[in-house]
Amino acid sequence: MSSQQNKQKDVVNKQMIFALNPKQDFNLGDPIKINKANSYDPTSMKNEPLQKPINQISNSNMGTFQDKDQSKQTNEAKNQKKQNKIKYIATRSIAGLKAYTKAQKDNQDSLFYKLEINKQADKNLFLLADGHGEQGAKVSQYAIKQLSDCIYDMIESMNTQPKFVEQLNSNIITTFQKIESNIVNLSNIDTTDSGTTMNMVLTFENYLISANIGDTRTFYFQRSDKPDQLGPVTLRIKQLSNQHTPEKEIESQRILESGGKIEQDTQGFQKTGPLKVKSKKQDIKGVTITRSFGDIQAKQVGIISLPDIHTFQIQQEGFLVLATGSILDMIDIIDICRILTPITPPNSQAAIENAAGQIVEEARKKAKLQPDIQDDYSLILVYIEIDLA
Numbered sequence: 001m002s003s004q005q006n007k008q009k010d011v012v013n014k015q016m017i018f019a020l021n022p023k024q025d026f027n028l029g030d031p032i033k034i035n036k037a038n039s040y041d042p043t044s045m046k047n048e049p050l051q052k053p054i055n056q057i058s059n060s061n062m063g064t065f066q067d068k069d070q071s072k073q074t075n076e077a078k079n080q081k082k083q084n085k086i087k088y089i090a091t092r093s094i095a096g097l098k099a100y101t102k103a104q105k106d107n108q109d110s111l112f113y114k115l116e117i118n119k120q121a122d123k124n125l126f127l128l129a130d131g132h133g134e135q136g137a138k139v140s141q142y143a144i145k146q147l148s149d150c151i152y153d154m155i156e157s158m159n160t161q162p163k164f165v166e167q168l169n170s171n172i173i174t175t176f177q178k179i180e181s182n183i184v185n186l187s188n189i190d191t192t193d194s195g196t197t198m199n200m201v202l203t204f205e206n207y208l209i210s211a212n213i214g215d216t217r218t219f220y221f222q223r224s225d226k227p228d229q230l231g232p233v234t235l236r237i238k239q240l241s242n243q244h245t246p247e248k249e250i251e252s253q254r255i256l257e258s259g260g261k262i263e264q265d266t267q268g269f270q271k272t273g274p275l276k277v278k279s280k281k282q283d284i285k286g287v288t289i290t291r292s293f294g295d296i297q298a299k300q301v302g303i304i305s306l307p308d309i310h311t312f313q314i315q316q317e318g319f320l321v322l323a324t325g326s327i328l329d330m331i332d333i334i335d336i337c338r339i340l341t342p343i344t345p346p347n348s349q350a351a352i353e354n355a356a357g358q359i360v361e362e363a364r365k366k367a368k369l370q371p372d373i374q375d376d377y378s379l380i381l382v383y384i385e386i387d388l389a
Contacts, residue, residue: 082206083122084314085385086115088346090356093378094364096326108136109324109378110196112144117155125151126201126380128322130216132287133194139294140196142189143179147200150175155204165207169309172200172211176293180305183293193285195294198307199241199322206314206386210240211307213291215325217241218310221337222318223344235318235337235344242308243325244291246275251290260301277303317345320382323359326375330363346383356381 095107108131117123127147131140154171176198184191197214210218221235246252246262255262261280264271276286277298284297295303319340339358343351360377367375 082314082386082388084124084203084206084208085121085387086124086203086382087385088349088352088383089113089115090349090352090381091379092356092360092381094360094376096364096367096375096377098374105374105376106137107376108132108140108196109376110137110140110144111322111378111380112148113380114148117152120155122203122205123155124203126203126320126322126382128199128216128324128378128380129196130214130324130326130376130378131194131196132292133191133285133295135189135191135194135294136196138189139183139191139194142183142186143196143198143293146179146182147175147198150178151200151202155202165209165311168209169311172209172309173307176211176213176305176307180293184296184299191294192296193298195287195292195298197289197292197325200307201240201320201322203320203384208240208310208312208314208320210310210312212241213244213293213305213307214289215243215245217243217323217325217328219321219323219333219336220312220314220318221321221340222314223316235341237333237337238312240310240312244289244308245325246277246288246290248290254304255290255302258300258302260298277301314384314386317383317385319344320380320384322380324376324378326367326377327359327363327379330366331359335359335362345385352381352383 091111091113093107093109093111095105098105110127110129110131112125112127114125117125125148127144129140129144131137133139154168154175183189183195197212197216199212199214199216199218200210201218202209208220212218218240220238220240222238224234224236242248244251246255252262255277259280261278262275263278264275265273265286267273274288276288277290278284278286279297279301282297287295287298287303290302291304291306292298293305321336336359339355339362343355346352346355356379359381360379363377367377
């Protein structure tokens with residue numbers, strides 16, 4: 001390896017260590033303290049060096065009658081596995097503006113990521129939650145804390161056998177149900193009309209497993225070097241989440257069958273704003289999503305916490321994007337492609353930081369033009385490479 005390559009490797013390592021080891025969170029019995037951004041501050045995290053990928057090649061099954069060198073190469077090729085490698089990551093979480101008054105509101109979003117879980121380079125976790133209601137910030141942070149702890153336990157025995165992946169998906173559903181039960185029974189957080197969405201992405205080897213409830217979304221922009229009218233490098237988009245909103249027929253049908261109704265708020269004598277789930281029998285504030293953690297009142301009219309799960313095998317390097325619905329309600333997915341394509345592949349941490357900032361700022365500028373919009377803007381942007389283990 002040349003001296004220049006060594007310098008580049010050192011730069012990458014220095015850029016990535018900030019993501020490791022979030023500081024200890026609150027105890028469940030203690031009052032919850034929310035910081036201004038409701039996310040873990042990378043500058044306060046303990047630094048650890050990134051671990052090099054562990055070579056899992058075994059030569060114990062070489063054929064007796066084959067040439068030893070040829071047999072060794074054959075077995076190495078069979079045992080080599082592709083695995084993801086997180087090269088760069090950028091996060092943004094910015095408070096929105098209150099509807100009509102456009103005064104600054106409290107940020108209720110929470111985000112979290114953990115790289116190289118159990119010191120395994122390909123095991124990475126990303127969480128993004130969009131809280132709502134008076135206690136939304138506390139609910140989103142609590143849900144992230146609970147979910148990250150549960151995922152750590154699952155990863156201890158993780159492999160990519162088909163039956164295990166199926167079992168992992170089942171365990172994720174069970175975990176979401178457990179967290180929902182814990183949240184609605186909390187004594188120090190009122191979830192009567194407060195709750196949170198949740199997007200989770202777990203990477204291992206060259207797999208992505210995504211689970212989501214609500215309108216926070218996940219995409220993978222996979223690099224393709226086949227030239228087209230957009231230029232020599234293009235990005236193919238894979239959606240890894242479902243949008244749980246009243247506009248979706250399968251979601252609205254469940255709400256109506258459960259005794260709910262779907263309508264806009266009334267401002268003066270006019271209907272305005274997004275569609276909300278409300279009750280036909282009682283007056284509730286209503287929510288703009290059909291799946292969430294918390295929201296006890298809305299749970300009586302068909303709001304559920306069952307996640308949709310997507311399993312995706314990465315074939316090429318690319319960008320993983322977790323974004324709140326507030327971003328993708330304002331800018332199109334093609335706009336994100338327009339921002340990411342020129343930096344594919346990114347050559348520095350600054351490049352991906354600038355791209356993340358541009359995505360959020362374009363969404364915020366469009367939201368300022370609409371008087372009834374009040375939401376926060378949060379994003380996790382990751383560039384993933386594929387290596388042979």
